[in-house]
Amino acid sequence: MNYLAALSSTALLAVVLVGCTDAEAPPEEPSASPPPASTSSAEPEPEPEYLPAGDLPEALSLKEVGGRTITAKPFADFAVGAGSGVWVSGVGPGIVRYDGASSEVTARTRIRGDVVQALEATRAEVLVPSLNPSALFRLDPTTGAVLARVELPASPLVESVVGAAGTTAYVLVEPSAPRIVAIEDDEVVEEIEVPEGAVAVRAGFGSLWVPTSRSTLERYSLEDSEWTTIGTGPNPRFFDLGFGAAWVMNQGDGSVTRVDATSGEAEHIPVTGVRIGGGDLTVGAGGVWLRTDASVLRIDPGTRRVTHLIDLPPGSGSVAAVPGSLWITNHDHLAVHRVPLPLP
Numbered sequence: 081m082n083y084l085a086a087l088s089s090t091a092l093l094a095v096v097l098v099g100c101t102d103a104e105a106p107p108e109e110p111s112a113s114p115p116p117a118s119t120s121s122a123e124p125e126p127e128p129e130y131l132p133a134g135d136l137p138e139a140l141s142l143k144e145v146g147g148r149t150i151t152a153k154p155f156a157d158f159a160v161g162a163g164s165g166v167w168v169s170g171v172g173p174g175i176v177r178y179d180g181a182s183s184e185v186t187a188r189t190r191i192r193g194d195v196v197q198a199l200e201a202t203r204a205e206v207l208v209p210s211l212n213p214s215a216l217f218r219l220d221p222t223t224g225a226v227l228a229r230v231e232l233p234a235s236p237l238v239e240s241v242v243g244a245a246g247t248t249a250y251v252l253v254e255p256s257a258p259r260i261v262a263i264e265d266d267e268v269v270e271e272i273e274v275p276e277g278a279v280a281v282r283a284g285f286g287s288l289w290v291p292t293s294r295s296t297l298e299r300y301s302l303e304d305s306e307w308t309t310i311g312t313g314p315n316p317r318f319f320d321l322g323f324g325a326a327w328v329m330n331q332g333d334g335s336v337t338r339v340d341a342t343s344g345e346a347e348h349i350p351v352t353g354v355r356i357g358g359g360d361l362t363v364g365a366g367g368v369w370l371r372t373d374a375s376v377l378r379i380d381p382g383t384r385r386v387t388h389l390i391d392l393p394p395g396s397g398s399v400a401a402v403p404g405s406l407w408i409t410n411h412d413h414l415a416v417h418r419v420p421l422p423l424p
Contacts, residue, residue: 128332129313130313131313131333131335131348131353134386136377137387139375139390142391142392142417145390145419145423147390148183148418150418151414154170155170155411155414156416157170157409160198161362161365162177165180165187166180166407167221169191169199173189174191175191178418180405181404187222193211193212195210196209196211196236197236197238199242201221204221205218205221206218207219207249209236209251213231214236215231216230216242229266230263232253233253235254235255237258237279237280243288244283245283252274260272260274272288275307276294277293277294279291279292282319284321285321288302289321289326291316291328293315295311295312295314295332297309297316297337310346313335313348314332316337318361320363322363324340325339325381329359329370331357331359334356335350335353336349351386354372358395362398366422367381367401368381369406371399375390375391376390376392376408377390388423390408393415395411395412395413396411397409397410397411405420406420406423
């Protein structure tokens with residue numbers, strides 16, 4: 081999503097973000113805890129391979145795919161599908177739910193502070209981490225009612241991803257002692273040390289999955305607490321779990337790495353061949369969706385081929401897919417795009 085780049089790109093966007101922050105919240109003090117020792121393997125770091133562009137289909141415009149653009153202010157940012165609806169952060173008063181079929185806003189929830197991590201949704205809740213103050217909001221996925229507000233022991237890592245497994249939420253926090261905070265109900269129950277360079281966390285297939293700035297995906301077994309290192313493409317960042325695998329967006333070359341959840345085998349899929357400055361990746365509605373600076377691409381999870389490419393107005397944003405519709409945020413244009421599915 082490139083939150084920091086967007087924050088510094090123009091004075092206008094800076095004003096927008098300041099307006100979205102709760103003015104009464106005081107700045108937080110950094111954690112005084114010493115940084116934990118790296119838990120990463122002693123094996124040599126894998127050298128990522130930069131892939132050229134893959135075999136891409138002809139680009140389609142938003143008009144050609146029946147897209148509808150909805151104004152979303154002040155800063156439509158992270159999106160996540162939850163049942164038949166889509167939740168988008170950064171839309172006043174903090175986070176809103178759009179109905180997947182009608183596109184109407186059906187719920188609004190005030191969030192104190194900035195939402196700086198990609199959201200997560202389960203059947204029971206939507207997870208929303210906030211900064212200043214640092215907290216995790218657990219919301220009803222239909223009404224947006226706050227089920228719990230949990231104070232975090234440190235600031236959530238900016239431009240990261242929150243995870244969930246069952247009733248446990250996992251938030252990557254920083255700055256002085258990066259670790260994963262495990263939360264059940266309304267309290268922190270565990271803190272897990274993370275490998276060097278951790279940038280995000282998702283939970284699934286009996287593990288925590290953590291991409292790092294060392295171009296790896298680290299897998300932490302929730303059963304035996306052991307880490308396994310898997311090589312990815314350059315600069316992995318946003319990712320999702322589904323179709324029996326972890327799917328990782330590699331910002332360095334616009335490729336996607338698929339890691340089989342059973343074997344741990346990695347497959348590197350060439351896509352754009354161009355660095356992604358800000359973007360997202362999600363799994364849903366029968367596809368894997370890669371959001372770049374100026375497009376959304378659908379990858380077939382079976383063939384691993386790009387089946388569709390939709391051109392977008394340039395700018396960073398997120399993507400979410402629910403039955404019958406694809407949702408694309410574009411905070412540089414204060415908009416959300418709804419595209420009906422299946423694509424033509």
